[in-house]
Amino acid sequence: MPSKKTLLTPKQPLHELTKTLTGITGLDEITMGGLPTGRPTLICGSAGCGKTLMSLEFIVRGALEFNEPGVFIAFEEKADELATNVASLGFDLNELQQKNKIKIDYIHVDRSEIEETGEYDLEGLFIRLNYAIDSIGAKRVVLDTIENLFSGLTNLAILRAELRRLFQWLKNKGVTAIITGERGEKTLTRQGLEEYVSDCVILLDHRIIDQISTRRLRVVKYRGTTHGTNEYPFLIDEEGISVLPVTSLKLDKPVSSDRFSSGIPALDKMLSKGGFFRGSSILVSGTAGTGKTSIAASFCNEACARGEKSLFFAFEESPTQIIRNMRSIGIDLQNHVDTGLLQFYASRPTLYGLEMHLVAMHKAIKKFKPKVVILDPITNLITVGSVSEVKSMLVRLIDFLQDEQITVMFTALSLNTVVNEQTDEGVSSLVDAWLLIRDIEMNGERNRGLYIMKSRGMKHSNQVREFLISDEGLNLIDVYIGPDGILTGSAREAQMLLEETGHVLHSHAIGVKDSELLRRRKILESKIDSLKSEFESTEAELNKSYIEEAIKKDVMEQNREKLTTLRGKELGTIKSKNKKSKK
Amino acid sequence: MGKAYELRLYVAGKTVKSVTALNNLKKYCEEHLKGQYSIEVIDLLLHPQLAEGDQILAIPTLVKKVPEPVRKIIGDLSNEEKVLVGLDIRAKKIV
Numbered sequence: 001m002p003s004k005k006t007l008l009t010p011k012q013p014l015h016e017l018t019k020t021l022t023g024i025t026g027l028d029e030i031t032m033g034g035l036p037t038g039r040p041t042l043i044c045g046s047a048g049c050g051k052t053l054m055s056l057e058f059i060v061r062g063a064l065e066f067n068e069p070g071v072f073i074a075f076e077e078k079a080d081e082l083a084t085n086v087a088s089l090g091f092d093l094n095e096l097q098q099k100n101k102i103k104i105d106y107i108h109v110d111r112s113e114i115e116e117t118g119e120y121d122l123e124g125l126f127i128r129l130n131y132a133i134d135s136i137g138a139k140r141v142v143l144d145t146i147e148n149l150f151s152g153l154t155n156l157a158i159l160r161a162e163l164r165r166l167f168q169w170l171k172n173k174g175v176t177a178i179i180t181g182e183r184g185e186k187t188l189t190r191q192g193l194e195e196y197v198s199d200c201v202i203l204l205d206h207r208i209i210d211q212i213s214t215r216r217l218r219v220v221k222y223r224g225t226t227h228g229t230n231e232y233p234f235l236i237d238e239e240g241i242s243v244l245p246v247t248s249l250k251l252d253k254p255v256s257s258d259r260f261s262s263g264i265p266a267l268d269k270m271l272s273k274g275g276f277f278r279g280s281s282i283l284v285s286g287t288a289g290t291g292k293t294s295i296a297a298s299f300c301n302e303a304c305a306r307g308e309k310s311l312f313f314a315f316e317e318s319p320t321q322i323i324r325n326m327r328s329i330g331i332d333l334q335n336h337v338d339t340g341l342l343q344f345y346a347s348r349p350t351l352y353g354l355e356m357h358l359v360a361m362h363k364a365i366k367k368f369k370p371k372v373v374i375l376d377p378i379t380n381l382i383t384v385g386s387v388s389e390v391k392s393m394l395v396r397l398i399d400f401l402q403d404e405q406i407t408v409m410f411t412a413l414s415l416n417t418v419v420n421e422q423t424d425e426g427v428s429s430l431v432d433a434w435l436l437i438r439d440i441e442m443n444g445e446r447n448r449g450l451y452i453m454k455s456r457g458m459k460h461s462n463q464v465r466e467f468l469i470s471d472e473g474l475n476l477i478d479v480y481i482g483p484d485g486i487l488t489g490s491a492r493e494a495q496m497l498l499e500e501t502g503h504v505l506h507s508h509a510i511g512v513k514d515s516e517l518l519r520r521r522k523i524l525e526s527k528i529d530s531l532k533s534e535f536e537s538t539e540a541e542l543n544k545s546y547i548e549e550a551i552k553k554d555v556m557e558q559n560r561e562k563l564t565t566l567r568g569k570e571l572g573t574i575k576s577k578n579k580k581s582k583k
Numbered sequence: 584m585g586k587a588y589e590l591r592l593y594v595a596g597k598t599v600k601s602v603t604a605l606n607n608l609k610k611y612c613e614e615h616l617k618g619q620y621s622i623e624v625i626d627l628l629l630h631p632q633l634a635e636g637d638q639i640l641a642i643p644t645l646v647k648k649v650p651e652p653v654r655k656i657i658g659d660l661s662n663e664e665k666v667l668v669g670l671d672i673r674a675k676k677i678v
Contacts (some may be wrong), residue, residue: 038605101638105635107640108638109640113654114656114657115654115655115656115665115669116656116657116658116665117605117657117658117659117660117661117666118600118658118659118661119600119659119661120600120657120658120659121600121641121660122640123642124595124627124639124640124642125640125641127639127642128631128635128639131631132632151639153641158606285584293650415637
């Protein structure tokens with residue numbers, strides 16, 4: 001929350017507007033630190049938009065949380081009526097009054113009892129206010145609704161002059177005041193109070209679009225400070241008012257590269273990192289009955305098994321229904337509910353407007369602080385808003401969840417049978433991962449095919465897997481891609497059987513062939529052997545003749561030599577030979 | 584006090600309006616209710632806690648406690664006619 005401190009750089013010794021925290025969830029963020037201290041603030045709006053409650057909460061929170069006593073001057077409701085009205089919010093006004101933390105003063109203005117004659121002023125009111133403020137040392141004052149004076153008194157000239165004096169007096173008194181005013185036709189308030197209270201004006205609105213009402217708040221003006229200028233939805237529930245500071249404009253969220261399992265091992269295998277990133281957003285879309293909720297439940301179950309808190313927003317089924325249904329696929333969510341790790345938050349989408357849903361979800365998330373959030377399904381939200389509204393709401397939700405490092409899984413129903421590349425909510429571009437489940441109709445049966453359309457920051461399988469839901473849980477099986485296309489379900493089973501038979505036959509055939517080959521090999525080998533021995537015998541014979549020949553030659557040589565020596569000097573050549581030999 | 588008319592005048596200090604109102608009131612009462620009225624003047628500057636009881640906003644305020652119904656007349660009571668009607672004096676006369 002940007003407070004006044006962060007706005008001030010050390011160099012600036014300038015006196016900046018001091019602010020008083022309201023303690024109302026979200027309002028302090030929008031006003032960047034609360035209402036202007038010591039100045040009056042106007043809260044205006046039509047009947048029943050929560051003016052009184054907001055101002056009363058300002059007083060009560062001030063007394064409880066900031067130890068600033070407050071005075072509530074009620075012109076409309078009596079003190080005990082007010083106490084009863086806010087008892088449902090857990091505010092015990094009577095106790096606070098006894099402790100002198102707050103003071104409620106009911107000022108009754110009844111025209112029938114009052115006769116005006118001549119000059120007067122509202123000193124009586126001032127005295128009462130002063131007395132009330134001083135008696136408990138109040139820092140906060142609420143005047144609800146001062147316009148009632150206009151119905152009780154006729155002399156407008158006096159009244160207006162006195163009001164001006166009153167606001168000046170409040171400023172001098174140094175109390176942070178809230179003045180409420182009924183919204184007028186063209187002006188912010190019926191009596192033009194905004195001309196007196198000019199420091200801070202907050203407009204409350206209660207709009208009904210398509211029979212669904214949404215409360216909105218807007219800071220119309222706030223002098224001397226920056227503030228959120230948008231219309232912010234707010235919610236009144238058993239804990240008072242929560243305003244939602246929506247849409248942060250920056251995209252500077254911290255990211256985590258932590259991964260965790262989706263609860264379906266086969267699906268994790270399809271993702272290169274073995275799971276989804278923490279803090280990412282995952283969209284599961286598919287036609288009716290494709291098992292989106294089952295995937296979500298499995299995801300949730302896995303998170304709880306890891307000991308992480310999960311929050312399941314169910315917009316279609318009641319928690320007990322989901323628990324019962326998931327038990328049939330072997331997921332026991334009740335167990336996690338009992339251990340407090342899982343919380344369901346079921347509401348009909350038509351219960352309130354989108355903004356309200358967002359506020360409610362915001363609140364539930366802030367309170368429970370889960371690690372994993374499931375929205376099942378977001379499609380139903382479309383019934384309470386247009387596509388662009390749903391989209392902007394989801395953007396804000398994703399934004400918020402990323403900020404909190406919460407992983408979110410949305411399920412979305414694709415209405416068209418031809419699976420579109422876009423989901424109806426147009427969130428597919430926003431999410432980090434998108435699982436698509438489509439029906440594959442073939443051979444008179446319907447099977448589910450799951451594929452990963454996208455998964456940012458990691459490789460993922462591009463294959464279509466058959467998505468099986470069984471008693472044991474969810475599983476993915478490689479689909480058969482045969483000559484006839486993708487085979488699933490019983491066709492796949494049949495194909496598998498067929499292939500198995502083929503395999504057996506094949507191996508048998510191979511066996512026959514093998515033995516034949518062996519036989520032939522043996523024959524050949526024996527042939528080779530006989531040829532070898534034949535060769536050897538021939539070789540031996542050849543060798544024999546060679547040797548004989550050599551011996552013959554040798555012997556002949558020797559004989560010839562002998563003969564020449566016997567013949568003596570007949571041959572010169574031989575003589576010399578002999579000489580040489582003599583030497 | 585037991586008077587037929589119990590009147591209370593709330594003032595805040597001795598302002599011109601308060602003084603005028605008191606003087607006017609006394610004058611009317613002497614004229615129309617002689618002997619059957621009592622006037623109590625409350626200065627809220629001295630007793631601010633008393634303002635709540637009679638739901639006092641404007642100063643000066645004249646409150647007619649008795650006879651019923653309780654009526655309040657605010658202002659300096661300069662319009663005699665209105666004061667008399669407010670105090671149910673004029674109405675009585677007509678009846």
